[in-house]
Amino acid sequence: MWPLGACKQAFYVVGLLGIILFSIPTAVSYVRLPSGEPFSELYVLGPGHMASDYPFNVSEGENYLVYLGVGNHLGAAAYYGVYVKFGNASDALPNATAGVSSPLPLLYEYRVFLTDGQTWEAPLNFSFSDVAFDGNVSFVRNIRINDAVFDVEKMARWDNSSSGFYFRMLAELWVYDAKSDGFGFNGRFVSLWFNVTSGV
């Protein structure tokens, strides 16, 4: 027969297990398990919804299509702005390390609201108009993004090493901060190079 002390300890253990069992429903509804480091994602896909076949050699009047995507892994709902900008090879890119966006003017903005774990994709249709070539310089005056036309007045010099007139389209990811009631650059951006040709 077990000593009384050992029996008493057994009753203590049963009592403790009972307390734990009865507190499980409350704990499950209240405790949030750690979910890992929060982050957002921004990506661009080609016309086939794949990371390929991106438009590169572009000409005036032709329509081009890519898809922009955003993913929310911040642990809560978020309000994202995807800022589309256009520049040439010498225009400054965003500095992702310092969290500084490109100084290029905002042309088109996508506004996206996502809950945690959600992703969003949307088409980005664009074309160029009023494109001119003068010697070793190319001018792009207008760009159409979706249904809106923007005056960009961008110039690019002939690149001897890469043999082309190079321009670049950027998409930057900005996130709304409810406390400051403003947007901040999230440090993420994607860019596409274009070689503007005469199309002949």
Add this chain to the structure above:
Amino acid sequence: MFLLRSVSLFFVSVFVVCFAVAVVIPTVHPVLGEDAGARVAEAEAALRGAFRDVLDAEKSGVNVSGLAGRLTVAGAVLSEAEGALNSGNSTGAGVLADSCRALADGVGADARVLKSEAVAGMGGWWVLVLLSGVGAGAFLASLYVVWRWFRKYYARKLVGGRPEVSA
């Protein structure tokens, strides 16, 4: 003489009307543009306000995925409004901005209602805590009663077991 006076009066009237139109129209058109710009700005503010309401609702435990989807639709309308404004279509921009604002206000109102309902339902959580506490207490009380009985049983067993004495 009368004819000359009438013709002169006619041409003076035409001149005055043309002058008035030339002065009025340039002052009307920029006002339309400014109005559309203000309506776009108001729609943007409404979108932000609605998102803050959605965030509050989410913190209260509401599933806001449907609300977020509606806000994305409203955001797309606002982007169209900005594009129209940039293209010089002030009328279209204003209409789209008002549409965005209506959508955003609707989402904000729904978010506030859902949050109120969630907060009211929080009473259920306290009932759960109370029931867990009562259940644990009843279990421990029962365990104590069982222990008391077991101790008496153990003592009886000890007293009843006499040691054997070998001759």
